[in-house]
Amino acid sequence: MGLVLPHGGGELKPLLLEGEARQEKIGQARGYKTLEITSREARDCFMLGIGAFTPLTGFMGRADWHGVCSEMRLDSGLFWPMPITVSCGDADGIEPGDKVALVSPEYGGLVATMDVREKYQIDKQLECLHVFSTDEAVHPGVAKVMAQKKWNLAGPVSVVSEGGFPEEYGQLYARPAQTRALFQQMGWSRVAAFQTNNPMHRSHEYLVKIAVEVMDGVLVHQELGRLKAGDIPIQVRVRAINALLDNYFVRGTVVSKGYPMEMRHGGPREALLHAVFRQNFGCSHLIVGRDHAGVGDYYGPFDAQKIFQTLPEGSLELRPLTIDWTFYCDKCEGMASMKTCPHGKEHRLLLSGTMVCKTLSEGGEPPREFSRPEVLEVLRDYYQSLDGKVDI
Amino acid sequence: MGLVLPHGGGELKPLLLEGEARQEKIGQARGYKTLEITSREARDCFMLGIGAFTPLTGFMGRADWHGVCSEMRLDSGLFWPMPITVSCGDADGIEPGDKVALVSPEYGGLVATMDVREKYQIDKQLECLHVFSTDEAVHPGVAKVMAQKKWNLAGPVSVVSEGGFPEEYGQLYARPAQTRALFQQMGWSRVAAFQTNNPMHRSHEYLVKIAVEVMDGVLVHQELGRLKAGDIPIQVRVRAINALLDNYFVRGTVVSKGYPMEMRHGGPREALLHAVFRQNFGCSHLIVGRDHAGVGDYYGPFDAQKIFQTLPEGSLELRPLTIDWTFYCDKCEGMASMKTCPHGKEHRLLLSGTMVCKTLSEGGEPPREFSRPEVLEVLRDYYQSLDGKVDI
Numbered sequence: 001m002g003l004v005l006p007h008g009g010g011e012l013k014p015l016l017l018e019g020e021a022r023q024e025k026i027g028q029a030r031g032y033k034t035l036e037i038t039s040r041e042a043r044d045c046f047m048l049g050i051g052a053f054t055p056l057t058g059f060m061g062r063a064d065w066h067g068v069c070s071e072m073r074l075d076s077g078l079f080w081p082m083p084i085t086v087s088c089g090d091a092d093g094i095e096p097g098d099k100v101a102l103v104s105p106e107y108g109g110l111v112a113t114m115d116v117r118e119k120y121q122i123d124k125q126l127e128c129l130h131v132f133s134t135d136e137a138v139h140p141g142v143a144k145v146m147a148q149k150k151w152n153l154a155g156p157v158s159v160v161s162e163g164g165f166p167e168e169y170g171q172l173y174a175r176p177a178q179t180r181a182l183f184q185q186m187g188w189s190r191v192a193a194f195q196t197n198n199p200m201h202r203s204h205e206y207l208v209k210i211a212v213e214v215m216d217g218v219l220v221h222q223e224l225g226r227l228k229a230g231d232i233p234i235q236v237r238v239r240a241i242n243a244l245l246d247n248y249f250v251r252g253t254v255v256s257k258g259y260p261m262e263m264r265h266g267g268p269r270e271a272l273l274h275a276v277f278r279q280n281f282g283c284s285h286l287i288v289g290r291d292h293a294g295v296g297d298y299y300g301p302f303d304a305q306k307i308f309q310t311l312p313e314g315s316l317e318l319r320p321l322t323i324d325w326t327f328y329c330d331k332c333e334g335m336a337s338m339k340t341c342p343h344g345k346e347h348r349l350l351l352s353g354t355m356v357c358k359t360l361s362e363g364g365e366p367p368r369e370f371s372r373p374e375v376l377e378v379l380r381d382y383y384q385s386l387d388g389k390v391d392i
Numbered sequence: 393m394g395l396v397l398p399h400g401g402g403e404l405k406p407l408l409l410e411g412e413a414r415q416e417k418i419g420q421a422r423g424y425k426t427l428e429i430t431s432r433e434a435r436d437c438f439m440l441g442i443g444a445f446t447p448l449t450g451f452m453g454r455a456d457w458h459g460v461c462s463e464m465r466l467d468s469g470l471f472w473p474m475p476i477t478v479s480c481g482d483a484d485g486i487e488p489g490d491k492v493a494l495v496s497p498e499y500g501g502l503v504a505t506m507d508v509r510e511k512y513q514i515d516k517q518l519e520c521l522h523v524f525s526t527d528e529a530v531h532p533g534v535a536k537v538m539a540q541k542k543w544n545l546a547g548p549v550s551v552v553s554e555g556g557f558p559e560e561y562g563q564l565y566a567r568p569a570q571t572r573a574l575f576q577q578m579g580w581s582r583v584a585a586f587q588t589n590n591p592m593h594r595s596h597e598y599l600v601k602i603a604v605e606v607m608d609g610v611l612v613h614q615e616l617g618r619l620k621a622g623d624i625p626i627q628v629r630v631r632a633i634n635a636l637l638d639n640y641f642v643r644g645t646v647v648s649k650g651y652p653m654e655m656r657h658g659g660p661r662e663a664l665l666h667a668v669f670r671q672n673f674g675c676s677h678l679i680v681g682r683d684h685a686g687v688g689d690y691y692g693p694f695d696a697q698k699i700f701q702t703l704p705e706g707s708l709e710l711r712p713l714t715i716d717w718t719f720y721c722d723k724c725e726g727m728a729s730m731k732t733c734p735h736g737k738e739h740r741l742l743l744s745g746t747m748v749c750k751t752l753s754e755g756g757e758p759p760r761e762f763s764r765p766e767v768l769e770v771l772r773d774y775y776q777s778l779d780g781k782v783d784i
């Protein structure tokens with residue numbers, strides 16, 4: 001058995017130019033109009049560049065945008081759950097037929113070029129209601145759509161940069177072709193992806209271990225890139241995750257890598273986008289736990305699991321590996337989920353990662369049933385370094 | 393999504409007659425030649441009767457027997473991993489064209505009738521070497537083949553008895569049509585079967601719980617029928633299993649039922665037979681742990697897992713859910729398998745059910761990491777009742 005095919009059933013379509021072609025494109029781009037793009041847009045360019053958004057060839061036009069918002073279909077009929085778009089204002093002076101240099105100040109300047117084929121206006125409220133199920137401006141995904149400029153631009157893209165990710169993250173950063181080669185080398189065909197942008201505690205360990213038991217292997221797949229204020233720095237998160245993987249997993253059962261896409265907090269729809277690009281990375285399954293890619297109370301805790309059941313047959317090759325709320329139970333004497341533990345609340349340790357960070361930052365000691373000592377040590381060091389007053 | 397189809401892709405084929413047709417057949421059988429059959433043969437009749445051996449219509453002829461032994465194929469090409477045969481001697485005086493009453497003294501007399509179409513001799517050594525990978529007479533499966541009489545008889549069978557199983561085991565006993573109806577009623581389509589003929593300890597609980605996490609539900613499926621000397625009585629085993637299911641599983645995630653087939657101890661080949669009939673019972677998966685259906689050291693601990701990978705595509709709809717050796721690990725602080733625990737032997741509690749029975753029968757107390765207190769209580773009561781000297 002081989003790996004799952006890339007989305008759409010064809011080959012991976014990386015849009016990244018390399019070597020001479022890249023140098024040539026960079027030279028040409030000096031003569032192009034320039035468009036400064038947002039962090040989300042730049043990171044979508046990196047995803048397009050490495051083939052993680054296969055089979056897209058660039059940013060979406062109006063027909064694709066509308067089909068994706070309302071029916072989760074590209075104009076071609078292919079399943080796609082969230083718009084991948086770039087916007088410009090009147091002042092940018094860009095028109096169809098232009099070649100444009102897409103520039104990101106955050107990610108080192110020129111990121112990609114686009115042949116503009118279409119310039120169109122969208123109903124942002126329609127997009128938000130379909131994609132985020134809300135148009136409240138405090139929703140971080142909605143806020144970014146609402147902040148988009150007046151026009152969307154569509155057209156094929158050539159990517160000339162990976163935004164410094166390979167240099168910054170080294171082996172942790174991997175393109176879909178690389179994870180696929182790695183899985184093949186390990187003899188894996190059934191591979192589950194575990195999405196994370198946080199340190200992993202025992203409940204995450206439990207999710208991944210269930211997948212290890214029933215799959216050939218697991219890809220622990222971390223979001224890389226710019227953080228929100230208050231987030232644990234990525235290098236600290238990586239150390240905490242490595243402390244878990246090194247001490248509690250068998251070598252050869254888990255691969256730890258990162259990807260450049262910016263979290264949209266789109267809950268169910270974003271879980272589907274996570275599924276699409278994980279299929280491109282070679283994963284046959286995506287672990288979907290409680291409140292996947294959610295934010296606040298916008299989504300029911302299992303909406304992201306349920307949406308997979310509503311997809312027409314053939315939408316995706318990847319299957320969700322859905323797991324209920326997980327915790328330590330002192331009657332089970334181990335980790336369990338709502339599906340496997342029949343005991344009462346009073347036996348369960350239900351904590352959140354956020355609460356643990358709070359406890360640690362206040363010098364407290366979270367219970368060992370919640371998190372492994374090696375992981376807590378990494379986090380404790382970080383919080384101590386933040387302010388000398390933490391006393392443990 | 394519906395349930396997995398019966399083996400062969402058609403309808404269930406129960407050969408059991410009921411009501412008037414059964415009475416009529418019993419009347420006719422009074423005029424038939426009589427053949428006394430073994431316990432294994434009688435229990436195969438019950439499996440044929442309830443449709444668990446769908447699509448077989450009776451005992452196998454020479455072409456089926458040979459194809460099954462050498463290539464795991466019926467003459468029709470359909471996958472089938474072990475012979476299902478009945479034998480007679482010269483003294484039985486049975487010839488092709490005869491109608492025969494199959495009688496089991498152990499299971500209440502007349503079990504089934506057969507229209508004899510074929511009478512053939514087999515190479516028992518060939519059967520044993522193919523099916524059991526050994527012809528050593530101390531292997532209990534080999535011993536039974538070697539004890540078969542001179543001729544095999546083949547032909548369609550009508551079953552008139554369930555051998556008293558429904559009366560003896562009540563709700564625990566179920567036909568494939570019944571488990572299928574039950575699964576449908578529960579809204580299950582992905583159902584894993586867990587095979588057992590022993591009490592369940594924590595490692596078995598762990599196997600089943602992994603399946604509960606990733607499937608819609610689990611069928612805990614016990615062998616019912618005549619025991620070997622020294623086995624725990626079935627009613628005790630059932631109480632021990634119920635003690636585990638009632639106290640450590642969520643209602644609606646597990647169904648506990650029994651089936652009448654006699655264990656052949658055929659290791660990998662028997663695991664495949666277990667898979668075939670579990671598919672008939674409506675299961676999409678079979679949990680295959682360490683040394684499934686093995687005996688002594690005849691099979692490698694994971695031979696029964698590996699054999700599934702050797703089957704040509706389309707042999708079976710059911711998939712194996714293979715899980716490594718499981719145990720409690722004090723560094724993991726929970727149950728784990730060789731695939732999920734990286735810690736050394738010194739951290740692992742590796743006991744066998746046999747050792748626990750020995751400890752209990754000698755008045756000792758097995759560690760709670762090995763077995764749940766509610767299960768140990770049932771077993772302790774049993775061993776105490778066996779001999780008044782046990783002091784706990």
